Amino acid sequence: MKAVIATEQGSADVLRLTDLPKPTPGPGEVLVRIRATSVNPIDTKVRKAKLPMTPALFPAVLGTDFAGTVEAVGPGVTRFSAQDDVYGFAGGFRGPNGDLPGALADYAVVDADLIARKPGNVDFRSAAALPLTATTAWMALFDKVRITPASRVLITGGAGGVGYPAVQLAHAAGAHVVAVTRSAESAEAAIFAGAGACVDLAVTTAQEIVEDHTDGQGFDVIFDTVGGASLDAAFQMIKPTGDVVTVVGAASHNLAPLYLKGANLHMVLVLVPIMFGTARPQQGEILEKIALLVEEGKLTPRIDPQRFALEDAADAHRKLEAGDAKGKLIIDI
Incomplete structure (x- = not known):
């Protein structure tokens, strides 16, 4: 062959x-x-x-x-x-x-x-x-956490390989979805997938996003598919006792913002069944x-x-x- x-x-x-x-x-x-x-x-x-x-x-x-x-x-x-x-x-x-x-x-x-x-x-x-991509998104949104029609969900990289199906899955579950995107083309794709709004962390602060899209309360669930500064921003935007899920956890981050809110951090590695059986x-x-x-x-x-x-x-x-x-x-x- x-x-x-x-x-x-x-x-x-x-x-x-x-x-x-x-x-x-x-x-x-x-x-x-x-x-x-x-x-x-x-x-x-x-x-x-x-x-x-x-x-x-x-x-x-x-x-x-x-x-x-x-x-x-x-x-x-x-x-x-x-x-x-x-x-x-x-x-x-x-x-x-x-x-x-x-x-x-x-x-x-x-x-x-x-x-x-x-x-x-x-x-x-x-x-x-x-x-x-879709299995990763499923595990993040339905295995690690539970989203409902009342959930306010933020997804970083909302037009990316994992973020795009994640937007669709969260939308199908009835949640209000905000996608983080970095271009007009990506925003258009995320809106098509079911996002109610798109934001750009390069031009809008985390606090402004929280004020504009959660009435200052913070998001119930944030699914981070980007890592780095996006994950740090997620710690700022999650509500007290909320859940942050990431697929990019191999880095150093200050967890104090999560600790001070009693919030939770979850990791998803879809390859675990292959790697460990x-x-x-x-x-x-x-x-x-x-x-x-x-x-x-x-x-x-x-x-x-x-x-x-x-x-x-x-x-x-x-x-x-x-x-x-x-x-x-x-x-x-």
Whole structure:
């Protein structure tokens, strides 16, 4: 089969098209004919840096998200059959029992607990855009905290890979959503996704945002997808006893503003089931819920219009790292 391997750690130049043996599914696994995969920031990070989730050995097949068709199932798999269209998490990371090959290949063996049936109303490209970003947003808004129609929710990076589906999910739950964006184009996208208003922390202070959008009370929930100064601002804008959730927690921050409000800080790392082998069935269940929302028209991915083939994987990585993506970058396989 054709596959793209990272020959070693480094720039996008280390990604090379090659031939690899077609894998065979083991117990609890499914062999999938990959139809599309998407590029996430974590895919570029593990290619460059030795992180806890970076594959232990190179060459390595990277690529987290996928959508495709089941070709065969391994012993013990009863939820899926050959010819089922599925989507979910492949790998591209270090697992508890060795590296899990990713989705940049014609075929991939995946854990049956980390996938679900593809939403029936979207194509493989759209489905491949969803697993990491939408599951992260779901975990932040419905596992770590509980939002209701009475909740005032602020989402930073509201037009980004995780922020965009988060706006849609919070809106679908009936919450009043304010999105932090940095351009007119991003604000338009966030409003389309369901934000009631957009703000820019570069031109508006945290206190002004609190006064204008919460009557000075602070937000019930803030989901930070940006980190850095945005997370520090979140500590200023959360209400007393409120909840801040972040996906960018590997940094130093002054927690005094949270402490003085009795507020809570939650971390979300969607790769925990892959890295440690815990809660994998729950991740598949979240994918099933996301698929239902997609079929109900409540969740739609934002996809960059440029198309990439498997041999163009390095170009897709370069575009994401340059900050030029206008939505998820999809690689057709």
